[in-house]
Amino acid sequence: MNVSLMAIEGLPEFGPGADIAALVTEGATRAGVPIQRGDIVVVTQKIVSKVEGQLVRLADVAPSPFSTAWGAAHHCDPRLIELVLRESRRIVRMDRGLLITETHHGLVCANSGVDVSNVEGGEVAAILPKDPDASARRIRDAIVARVGHDVAVVISDTFGRPWREGLVNVAIGAAGLAPLQSYVDARDPRGFALKSTVQALADEVAAASGLIARKLNRVPAVIVRGVSYDSANKAGGGAKDLIRPPERDLFR
Amino acid sequence: MNVSLMAIEGLPEFGPGADIAALVTEGATRAGVPIQRGDIVVVTQKIVSKVEGQLVRLADVAPSPFSTAWGAAHHCDPRLIELVLRESRRIVRMDRGLLITETHHGLVCANSGVDVSNVEGGEVAAILPKDPDASARRIRDAIVARVGHDVAVVISDTFGRPWREGLVNVAIGAAGLAPLQSYVDARDPRGFALKSTVQALADEVAAASGLIARKLNRVPAVIVRGVSYDSANKAGGGAKDLIRPPERDLFR
Numbered sequence: 001m002n003v004s005l006m007a008i009e010g011l012p013e014f015g016p017g018a019d020i021a022a023l024v025t026e027g028a029t030r031a032g033v034p035i036q037r038g039d040i041v042v043v044t045q046k047i048v049s050k051v052e053g054q055l056v057r058l059a060d061v062a063p064s065p066f067s068t069a070w071g072a073a074h075h076c077d078p079r080l081i082e083l084v085l086r087e088s089r090r091i092v093r094m095d096r097g098l099l100i101t102e103t104h105h106g107l108v109c110a111n112s113g114v115d116v117s118n119v120e121g122g123e124v125a126a127i128l129p130k131d132p133d134a135s136a137r138r139i140r141d142a143i144v145a146r147v148g149h150d151v152a153v154v155i156s157d158t159f160g161r162p163w164r165e166g167l168v169n170v171a172i173g174a175a176g177l178a179p180l181q182s183y184v185d186a187r188d189p190r191g192f193a194l195k196s197t198v199q200a201l202a203d204e205v206a207a208a209s210g211l212i213a214r215k216l217n218r219v220p221a222v223i224v225r226g227v228s229y230d231s232a233n234k235a236g237g238g239a240k241d242l243i244r245p246p247e248r249d250l251f252r
Numbered sequence: 253m254n255v256s257l258m259a260i261e262g263l264p265e266f267g268p269g270a271d272i273a274a275l276v277t278e279g280a281t282r283a284g285v286p287i288q289r290g291d292i293v294v295v296t297q298k299i300v301s302k303v304e305g306q307l308v309r310l311a312d313v314a315p316s317p318f319s320t321a322w323g324a325a326h327h328c329d330p331r332l333i334e335l336v337l338r339e340s341r342r343i344v345r346m347d348r349g350l351l352i353t354e355t356h357h358g359l360v361c362a363n364s365g366v367d368v369s370n371v372e373g374g375e376v377a378a379i380l381p382k383d384p385d386a387s388a389r390r391i392r393d394a395i396v397a398r399v400g401h402d403v404a405v406v407i408s409d410t411f412g413r414p415w416r417e418g419l420v421n422v423a424i425g426a427a428g429l430a431p432l433q434s435y436v437d438a439r440d441p442r443g444f445a446l447k448s449t450v451q452a453l454a455d456e457v458a459a460a461s462g463l464i465a466r467k468l469n470r471v472p473a474v475i476v477r478g479v480s481y482d483s484a485n486k487a488g489g490g491a492k493d494l495i496r497p498p499e500r501d502l503f504r
Contacts (some may be wrong), residue, residue, distance in 0.1 A: 001464050002316035093502045108415040162503035163360040166432045166452025180418045200418025208460035212253045250345045251414035
């Protein structure tokens with residue numbers, strides 16, 4: 001049993017309107033790691049946002065008095081605060097200069113996933129894709145059309161966690177694989193029933209990709225090969241299945 | 253850039269007192285994947301607990317009136333509740349039949365990490381190792397003594413997360429690598445300063461190992477090869493560095 005993670009190196013800059021599927025498929029072949037049947041292609045949220053034009057010039061954001069006051073109190077750019085609030089449907093925590101929000105997608109993360117690093121001059125913010133699962137489906141369908149066989153696509157983003165230091169990659173979009181792998185009715189080798197073991201497979205794939213797609217290495221796409229998964233694209237599914245419904249959540 | 257995850261298959265059952273380093277080193281060679289310089293060996297908490305005798309017969313646990321009442325209200329074994337409380341220093345959430353606790357190590361997880369699956373007959377509970385970083389150091393030192401070169405060891409456990417469905421593996425013990433990789437002073441290719449990007453490398457390694465070490469596959473050890481890391485064993489460090497100090501935590 002063997003899983004390989006391969007960086008697709010040498011990819012160009014991704015600008016608005018770029019064809020991610022074409023660039024990644026051709027880039028993988030050129031890099032000597034052509035996409036194979038069953039591969040999971042992980043692409044970073046950053047390139048998806050850029051390609052989809054999910055970029056906001058901070059100069060175009062007019063901060064409210066609330067954002068201005070919070071920014072002044074915590075030495076943050078009030079235009080960025082305003083944008084973070086605009087991208088959220090609820091504030092989960094607003095404390096000690098940190099802003100943990102629930103995005104319109106239902107993702108709970110710092111600053112609504114708004115990211116000002118690695119974008120032109122620091123004055124342009126990348127916001128999350130409007131519908132990351134739809135983005136993943138589009139990229140997947142276009143890759144499948146090119147390579148002629150089944151693949152899965154995961155869109156990764158880098159999130160913090162409560163209780164633990166450091167960031168890990170999680171899946172904010174997915175297509176072609178069931179993001180949750182359930183062992184609810186399985187039995188372990190001793191015959192003892194496992195009650196409710198549900199593995200967040202897509203999140204583990206995203207986290208694994210973080211082992212090579214380091215920020216500074218400019219590796220926006222990684223191939224994960226050898227993972228067995230349910231290719232559950234017919235079921236709809238998607239990474240939204242990884243979002244715990246509020247009524248089941250003890251920490252909202 | 254390439255990372256490989258290799259299951260060490262064919263390992264025997266690990267009983268109390270077993271020599272993990274010997275079994276894993278020899279098992280890897282026998283499985284055709286001898287441990288190489290710089291490899292990260294991930295072993296599951298379950299085998300470490302078993303080898304260290306961290307097993308409790310539920311018949312030996314006398315539940316308090318509090319545990320008995322909670323167990324009755326939520327259809328849980330009151331002896332298990334009692335054990336979970338004994339293994340915790342604080343209850344973080346106790347709601348809807350779920351018990352999220354802070355263990356004596358400072359780990360926040362469900363049921364203090366107490367696990368009744370996959371252990372003799374379901375009547376024996378495995379509790380976490382007393383000091384998982386010390387366990388990781390012992391295993392690492394013994395592997396290094398056998399193979400004659402540097403390796404790192406991560407002890408993984410399977411945790412839930414707030415806000416997200418499904419379980420992922422995290423690192424509860426580590427030796428031979430800095431569990432956090434910091435980009436605090438690094439600059440991205442455009443010269444824009446990254447303010448505080450700290451990657452939870454050991455957690456990403458643990459999560460990646462989950463892609464092959466599925467519960468039912470009985471793969472208690474995985475080799476992760478090709479990850480660049482700081483071999484910071486001199487600094488002490490360990491997976492306890494991944495635990496966010498309460499004063500910096502918005503969710504305790």
